[in-house]
Amino acid sequence: MxxxxxxxxxxxxxxxxxxxxxxxxxxxxxxxxxxxxxxxxxxxxxxxxxxxxxxxxxxxxxxxxxxxxxxxxxxxxxxxxxxxxSGTIPIPDTGSLRQDLHTVTRSIADFYASARNRRLVEAVVTSAAREPGAAEVMRAVFKNRIRRVAVLLERAVERGEIPSDTDAEEVIAAIGAPFYYRLLITRRPIDSRLAHISAESAYLGAVEGVFRTGTAPE
Missing domain, CATH: 1.10.10.60 (Homeodomain-like)
Known part of the structure; x- marks a missing residue:
């Protein structure tokens, strides 16, 4: 691929x-x-x-x-x-945050179905640890990506699906983290079940207010 x-x-x-x-x-x-x-x-x-x-x-x-x-x-x-x-992330607009997040995670899973794409992630992470300035470049790329995907959460706020003070960056991080844990730590295959779990976990957390800014556990 x-x-x-x-x-x-x-x-x-x-x-x-x-x-x-x-x-x-x-x-x-x-x-x-x-x-x-x-x-x-x-x-x-x-x-x-x-x-x-x-x-x-x-x-x-x-x-x-x-x-x-x-x-x-x-x-x-x-x-x-x-x-x-690094691939492009689709910006779906299904009218439902849940469906939007599932579209995003399926796209991520499809991208990492390629061994070459998996090797690229490993190479980027290794390079960022070794090459001066590489970490800043990597952060800039992913910061731009997060900013683009954040529109999904903005739309969800407008529809009243999630609290208005939801931290979009944290929701997006919750979507991506399981993929990178699988890729870099356990080194197991990326599959549709992982995509489903990632989307559902992020969605349910957002709806329940887990990602609201300025809140901390008691």
Whole structure:
């Protein structure tokens, strides 16, 4: 399965631009495209731990010295690739928060059905731990994504489904957390049951006011 094309708002902007990233057009842009495509193809057949600059150079036709000069490390290449292959999250509008959340979690499950996409997540997390600045880029990408998905909660508030002070970011985190726990900790397959549980848990918690801001357990 090939990852869906990136949504523009999922890409880091301004000072968050990763190593090697340039404005579109010209030889520099073609070089970047070749390197990122090669890294993506390599992840289709092997884990991140086996990925090297030399492998990317051979597949891309770009000299290893050029890759090292622009991205410095494999981690730099991976983080630059994040905006292109992190997938897009649908913004459904079914008229029901429950159905909207189930649509989102099914999309996440479909994305991670691909071994290459699972390897990308592992690579991004590892890179963020190793490469200076990579963690900031990763946070920027996911912050943009959360901002887009938050509209689901805003609509639910307008419909009176959930409290007006519901913390949208926490609801979205509750949706995604089970997937990343499964991917990175227990390393078990992503399936439809996980998608169902994630959506239902987040929905029921939101309806019951679990995610209201300014509240704390007694």
């Amino acid at each position: 090939t990852a869906p094309p990136p949504h523009e708002s999922d890409r880091p902007q301004g000072s968050d631009r990763p190593h090697g990233a340039t404005r579109p057009g010209g030889r520099t842009a073609r070089t970047r495209a070749a390197v990122l495509r090669a890294a993506w193809e390599e992840l289709g057949s092997q884990d991140f731990a086996a990925l090297t600059i030399d492998l990317i150079a051979r597949r891309s036709g770009v000299h290893a010295a050029t890759i090292r000069r622009r991205w410095r490390t494999v981690e730099g290449v991976i983080i630059d690739m994040l905006g292109q292959h």
